[in-house]
Amino acid sequence: MVSTPKAPKAPDPTQTAAAQTATNVDTAIANAGLSHTNQYTPDGSLEYKVTGNTTMTDQNGKTYQLPTYSAYQTYSPQNQAIYDQTQQTQLGLAKLANDQTGKISGVLGTNVDLSAGNVDKYVNDHWQSGFNNQWDRDQASLDQSLADKGISMGSEAYNNALRDFTTRKQAASDQYLGDMYSNAQNSILTERNQPLNEISALMSGSQVNQPNYVNSPTTQLPTVDQAGLINENYNQQMGAYNQQVAKSNAAMGGLFGLGSALLGGWAMSDRRLKRDVHRIDTTAAGLPVYEYEYVWGGGRQVGFMADEVEAVAPSAVMEGPGGYKMVNYAGVL
Structure with a gap:
């Protein structure tokens, strides 16, 4: 019989959540770095520096190191005096x-x-x-x-x-x-x-001129939907799997139909009588299954190659008219 494709493994929810969390953390760190804009004015400057790290642990026990920023304001030399x-x-x-x-x-x-x-x-x-x-x-x-x-x-x-x-x-x-x-x-x-x-x-006394800073532009990188991508990939794999199952079922139906329709289950399967050959599947016994058309026409067919069947089941192959080999599909299937 024709082999059945293996269904893809469904994504692990825990691993999917962990992947999404890691993506969110990386995006947040990048956004923080882009939003901390150093500013320099005639009256002074404002600078942001990473002065440490904060450890965050998610529900799965994975730890992340989040940078801690500090803001430093410095007067100009004249204002400092x-x-x-x-x-x-x-x-x-x-x-x-x-x-x-x-x-x-x-x-x-x-x-x-x-x-x-x-x-x-x-x-x-x-x-x-x-x-x-x-x-x-x-x-x-x-x-x-x-x-x-x-x-x-x-x-x-x-x-x-x-x-x-x-x-x-x-x-x-x-x-x-x-x-x-x-x-x-x-x-x-x-x-x-x-x-x-x-x-x-x-x-009361003299007042120092305070530096006037502009509002820092806020740059926000969009968060990648990592979980969505994982699930979408799984859905695509499932779609391909379903197509393979349908194709295998069609091949199975074609082989059984061919074997039952011919007298005694015998059919001409000599490679020399076939054209436009494409391998589409493999049986559980390891025999390749092909889609092809006979040289005299009649539409697309599904079946074996006599020489390949003879190598594993000689009793299922015999010589027919003109010296072309035939295969007993009922016996093979």
């Missing part, structure tokens, strides 16, 4: 601010006193003496003026003039105190905030 100087200045100012903070540590623990009595006291302590000096000079001028007019101290005219002067002075004092009240409040707050403002100013 500014940075160093700024750091030194800020350190010095911070120390000075710390010293000042110790000196005014009690300021924040004391409430700001903006009561009327304290504001009046502030006015008296800072500005009232100037107001009083001015009115003292005005009173001296008044006394001199009255004396020049012959009005003596203690007289009714003198007392009336002094009373009017005192009334005007009191009114001016009330007006002056009202005008100076908000100034006194602002002055009290300024004295309270000034040390804090000085510390804040000491803590």
Whole structure:
């Protein structure tokens, strides 16, 4: 009988998954390398370097070494000099601010006193003496003026003039105190905030120009469908296998049909009577099976060569008309 082709072995799911994982890891490593673009600007540079590896183990126990990247930013020489100087200045100012903070540590623990009595006291302590000096000079001028007019101290005219002067002075004092009240409040707050403002100013400093980097282009390599390729290859092998099975079945049917159709199963199988010969299969016993056409026509046929059958089964071969050999297909099959 005609031999049956061997079916291809189905892909191992575990090996297929491992192959796909390896492909994915390789693609990821390549994408990472393509995406880390070093950048160089007038203000500084940004570089990516591989500084180590991370070990990853998949579900099958296979390990992969994944590169670990680190980003390094470097200032230009000019910016680095500014940075160093700024750091030194800020350190010095911070120390000075710390010293000042110790000196005014009690300021924040004391409430700001903006009561009327304290504001009046502030006015008296800072500005009232100037107001009083001015009115003292005005009173001296008044006394001199009255004396020049012959009005003596203690007289009714003198007392009336002094009373009017005192009334005007009191009114001016009330007006002056009202005008100076908000100034006194602002002055009290300024004295309270000034040390804090000085510390804040000491803590500020020059700023270094930061390098401006462009967005790195993202390059993504497509992942190869390794599992799909493996399965597609298997499907192609199965297709070829099915075609071979169909062809073997056709050859088997042709041989049996030929053997049963001829009288006693004998048929002319001499090689000299055949043309356009193509080997298409092999029987289980090792006999080649051919497709051919007889020299007198009649369409394509399937069968053996008499000389090859005679070599393994002489009893199945006999000489026919014209000295051409015949094969007993029923006996061979």
